[in-house]
Each structure stands twice: as C-alpha cells, then as structure tokens.
Amino acid sequence: MRYLLHPGRFLARLGAFILVRAAQCALSRGEYPRAERLFGLALRLAERVLGPTDVVVGAVLNDLGIVHKYQGRFDEAERVYRRAHAIFLAARGEVSLELAALYHNRGGLEHARGRDGRGEPFARRGLEIREQALGPAHPTVAADAAALAAILDGQGKRDEAEELFRRALTVFERIYGGEHYEVAVTLNNLGALCQAKGETEEAERLYRRALAIKEKRLGGSHPEVATTLNNLAVLCRSQARHAEAQRLYHRAMVIFHGALGPSHPSTQACGENYEALTGRAQ
Incomplete structure (x- = not known):
C-alpha cells in the first residue's frame, strides 16, 4: 500500500x-x-x-x-x-467531481457579488457533471440545482428557478427529513422567489418555516438566521407592517454585526434596509 x-x-x-x-464544523457554526x-x-x-x-x-x-x-x-x-x-x-x-464542486462554488461567488450572468455557466456546468455522475436524486445534485435556481432567480428567470428549487426541496426532504439545514436554505430562497412574484402569503409561510429550522439547527445568532430575518422584514415592510419589520431588521442587524462585522455586505445591506424603514416611519 x-x-x-x-x-x-x-x-x-x-x-x-x-x-x-474541524474547519468545516467551525464554518457550519458561522465561526x-x-x-x-x-x-x-x-x-x-x-x-x-x-x-x-x-x-x-x-x-x-x-x-x-x-x-x-x-x-x-x-x-x-x-x-x-x-x-x-x-x-x-x-x-x-475537464470532467471530475472535484471540478464540479468548484464550479458550484464559483457560481455561488458570482451570485454573492450580484453578477448572476457570470455565475450561471459555472452553476450549469457543475450541475451537469454531478448529475451525470451521481444521478438526479442525489442530495449533492439537488444542492447544485438549488444553487443554479438562486442564480436564475437573480436574473428574473423565475419559472426555471422555481422548478429547480422545488425539485431540490423534494430531494432534500425525502433524504434528510423536513428540518435539515439544506431544507431551510431552499425554503428561504423559494420564499424570496415567491415574494418577487407577488405571492406574499406563500412567501411568508416559507420564510417562517425556514426561520424555525435555522434557529433550531444553527442557534439564534447564526448569520443564516439573520438572512431570513432580513427577508421576512422586507416582506413585512412591503405590507406596511412597520413595527414588526423594525423588530426583525434590528435582530438581523445585531446578528450580522456580531458575526460578520460592520463592513460585510450583508451587514451593510440590512443596515440600509433598517435605516430606510426607520426614516420612513419617522
């Protein structure tokens, strides 16, 4: 040997x-x-x-x-x-599972930068490689589908995005059960898509389910919790539920600031949302 x-x-x-x-465990805790x-x-x-x-x-x-x-x-x-x-x-x-994982992550990076058009080819290639190697019902392939869906949603390609989100959610729930981290992330993203389509009741239901799972699995101070709090606050503000939105924004801001620092894009975006709301309320 x-x-x-x-x-x-x-x-x-x-x-x-x-x-x-050990590093992956710290990453999952937001450390x-x-x-x-x-x-x-x-x-x-x-x-x-x-x-x-x-x-x-x-x-x-x-x-x-x-x-x-x-x-x-x-x-x-x-x-x-x-x-x-x-x-x-x-x-x-040119074709390997290692490269597919990297394509997934490079697509996610471009999505985080707000450059979804650049991220889409990476995400599609990663999904293609892993789907051929692992089959469409594999949870890693479902994660690729969900990642591509988020990128498509960012470009307004909502029909394909929703199909991919729901496909991924079905796989995650079947394999992991209804309270897994991947389920929560997909619910949050699907909620954002529904909100963009004007389906606010469904969006709120998805956000609240995602939030409950994240709080249970990750704890109340994880930045993933803050992400859903911010999204739910945006929804509440759109319905003129300003007091509830303010509470949600404030809680999200505290988490983002503590976990990511004041200069992180998520902290700044949530802060801008909060300031816009409180300025309007005044």
Missing part, C-alpha cells in the same frame, strides 16, 4: 483531513475566523508535504474560498478558486 512506502505523505493527508473537518485559521493550517501542511499542485491542496483552497465568500472577501475567494481550478484541471481533466 502506498502509505506504507510514504508514511510522511499519509500522515500529511490524515492531518489535513482532521484540520479540514469564520476560526474556520479560516484551520483551513490555513491544513493548506500549509498539504503544500509543504504533498506539494503545491496536489489535489488535496486544491480541495483545501476550494474550502478556503467558501470562507472568504462568507466573509465578503470576494477577490480573495476568486484567487483561491482560480488556483484550485488549475490544480483540478491538471490532475483530473
């Missing part, structure tokens, strides 16, 4: 794996600085022992890009994604 001949490489892969798992530190340690270990072009290095770079995206450090995310892309392309060729 290879690791018996190369114990240093085996131990490096094991060490990187342990660090990455972005801790996740960044742990991914950084894994990256340095893998680069030193395995070499800068090893696929493990590419995988860690891909994860690090996710952290940078959540932190609002979009240029840094793009740099590490581009480096990971070159590694995967050289090691695996």
Whole structure:
C-alpha cells in the first residue's frame, strides 16, 4: 500500500483531513475566523508535504474560498478558486467531481457579488457533471440545482428557478427529513422567489418555516438566521407592517454585526434596509 512506502505523505493527508473537518464544523457554526485559521493550517501542511499542485491542496483552497465568500472577501475567494481550478484541471481533466464542486462554488461567488450572468455557466456546468455522475436524486445534485435556481432567480428567470428549487426541496426532504439545514436554505430562497412574484402569503409561510429550522439547527445568532430575518422584514415592510419589520431588521442587524462585522455586505445591506424603514416611519 502506498502509505506504507510514504508514511510522511499519509500522515500529511490524515492531518489535513482532521484540520479540514474541524474547519468545516467551525464554518457550519458561522465561526469564520476560526474556520479560516484551520483551513490555513491544513493548506500549509498539504503544500509543504504533498506539494503545491496536489489535489488535496486544491480541495483545501476550494474550502478556503467558501470562507472568504462568507466573509465578503470576494477577490480573495476568486484567487483561491482560480488556483484550485488549475490544480483540478491538471490532475483530473475537464470532467471530475472535484471540478464540479468548484464550479458550484464559483457560481455561488458570482451570485454573492450580484453578477448572476457570470455565475450561471459555472452553476450549469457543475450541475451537469454531478448529475451525470451521481444521478438526479442525489442530495449533492439537488444542492447544485438549488444553487443554479438562486442564480436564475437573480436574473428574473423565475419559472426555471422555481422548478429547480422545488425539485431540490423534494430531494432534500425525502433524504434528510423536513428540518435539515439544506431544507431551510431552499425554503428561504423559494420564499424570496415567491415574494418577487407577488405571492406574499406563500412567501411568508416559507420564510417562517425556514426561520424555525435555522434557529433550531444553527442557534439564534447564526448569520443564516439573520438572512431570513432580513427577508421576512422586507416582506413585512412591503405590507406596511412597520413595527414588526423594525423588530426583525434590528435582530438581523445585531446578528450580522456580531458575526460578520460592520463592513460585510450583508451587514451593510440590512443596515440600509433598517435605516430606510426607520426614516420612513419617522
């Protein structure tokens, strides 16, 4: 076996794996600085022992890009994604699950930047590769479908977006049950789509279900909770329910500020929404 001949490489892969798992746990809790530190340690270990072009290095770079995206450090995310892309392309060729995961994330980055047109080709390619490899009923494929749906919704392509959201939601609920994180994220995004279509009653139902799941699974101070609070506040404001909207905005602002800092795009966007409401109320 290879690791018996190369114990240093085996131990490096094991060490990187342990660090990455710890980092992923921190990421899921919204502890972005801790996740960044742990991914950084894994990256340095893998680069030193395995070499800068090893696929493990590419995988860690891909994860690090996710952290940078959540932190609002979009240029840094793009740099590490581009480096990971070159590694995967050289090691695996044009079609691989590693490259599909990267396409998913690069689409998500462009969506976060508000550049959905640029993100759509990445998202479509990632979905295509993983659907061919894993089948349409696989939860990772459902995540790809949901990611593409969000990008399409951002471009006003709502019919295709809704079809993909509901397809993803069916898979998530069947495999994970009704209270999984992926279910909550999809409910939130589907709620935003319904709100854009003027289906406000359905949108509120989806938002409140998403919020309940997120609070239960992630705790009340996670930035994902704040995202749904902000969306629900936007809906309440559109219905002239200003007092309720103000409470929701304020709670979202406290979470965003504590978890992401005052300069993060989500904090600033929520703050602008809150100021617009309170200025109007006055």
